[in-house]
Amino acid sequence: MTDNNTFGSHKVMFHTFGCKLNFAETASVADMLADKGIIRAQQGDVPDIIVVNTCSVTELADKKCRQTIRTFHRRYPQAAIVVTGCYAQLKSDEVAALPGVAIVAGNDKKLMLMEYIGKWLSSHKPLKEVTPAKDIREFSPSCACGDRTRYFLKVQDGCDYFCSYCTIPFARGRSRSGSIEDIVRQARKVAAEGGKEIVITGVNIGDFGHGREDSFFDLMQALDDVDGIERYRISSIEPNLLTDEMIEWVAGSKRFMPHFHIPLQCGSDAVLKLMRRRYDTDLFRHRVETIRHFIPHAFIGVDLIVGARGETDEEFETSRRFVESLPISRLHVFPYSERPGTRALVDIDHVVSQEEKHRRSHTMIEISERMLSDFSRSFENSIRPVLVEHTVHGDDMYGFTDNYIKVRIPAMSAIANTVVPVKLTDFDGEEMKGEVVS
Secondary structure (H helix, E strand, C coil): CCCCCCCCEEEEEEECCCCCCHHHHHHHHHHHHCCCCEEEEECCCCEEEEEEECCCHHHHHHHHHHHHHHHHHHHHCCCCCCCEEHHHHHCCHHHHCCCEEEEEECCHHHHHHHHHHHHHHHHHHCCCCCCCCCCCCCCCCEEEEECCCCEEEEEECCCCCCCCCHHHHHCCCCCCCCCCHHHHHHHHHHCCCCCCEEEECCCCHHHHHCCCCCCCCCHHHHHHCCCCCEEEEEEECCCCCCCCHHHHHHHCCCCCCEEEEEEECCHHHHHHHHHHHCHHHHHHHHHHHHHHHHHHCCCCEEEECCCCCCCCCHHHHHHHHHHCCCCCCCEEEEEEECCCCCCCHHHHCCCCCCHHHHHHHHHHHHHHHHHHHHHCCCCCEEEEEEEEEEEEEEEEEEEEEECCCCCEEEHHHHHHHCEEEEEEEEEEECEEEEEEEC
């Protein structure tokens, strides 16, 4: 039997940066702590413990993590701050030196936090010697409930790609994944809890099953047979790992939504080669056009880095023209950030100024806003299924269509966590107004 009051009535606050994978893992840590009687702090509470799950994808991400930790220490000087995640993995000494930090645990120790917090509660001595391993091999599955309609299911972790600009293989380790049997079991548990939608997360989920005979496509097909789950979304998948067969299958799937998120990073083949990406623009265009052929109404989100080393003015214009030629729905634009230890710092000489990165970001964001407006407005006066979320904002509730258009509707608590037909009436820049159809 579990002793659910092992450490008394301590309260914990959580703050998560970065990707959906981090949010899934934070939820798993919260469940572990709750199982030992450490409850989540509510608004107005003074926490005894603060868990900060960090990101380190850019220097700005590192800076935000540092600022947040310092702010927490000033606000709650008696609280023990526990720092985990990619920033803790990559720069553990720097994190340990921040005020108020009692425990530093990298990604390899994240799901062992209960053990370390238990030691701290017993001794009240900092455990900054909890240092991250340099070679992460174990896989720890996790499933998080975001808003009681949407769950985040971690199926894979790590990456073997070693792109020239990226530290993720160092922060997350080599590619590894859970078994299809275990993941299907978690999906069934979500269905039993009343969850309607699962977002499949990982660092490189298309690499699921690496080193085994099964594949991500095998996992997709197994999940599609789980009764009770109405929607699956693929958080992000590399274009070289998204096959035409998968796309055609999603078009006829019972539960996988017409929604794809695909990293491009740059629309110049010369820069893609410098980045050590595993595709070219021809392959990327083929994937997008294949989606549009089989699923014309699909939402296609695309990640884009601007101002990377080697992206000259000419190569940026090549990238801009390529992006504008694609029938996509939205861009997620990131200015390039130099990361210590990456190959780009050694192999690529051309550096883009901060001012030019800002200009290029602005250019691509304007293109993205136009794309999102055109895509969303094309569905005005149509009726689409919307999964309504629980949270009420004033007189409104929100939800997403099958093809990932955010919709605002008049609040009606009876339809929370259900899929209802909604007439889309007007797009206002970020979301669509809607009317529930009786």
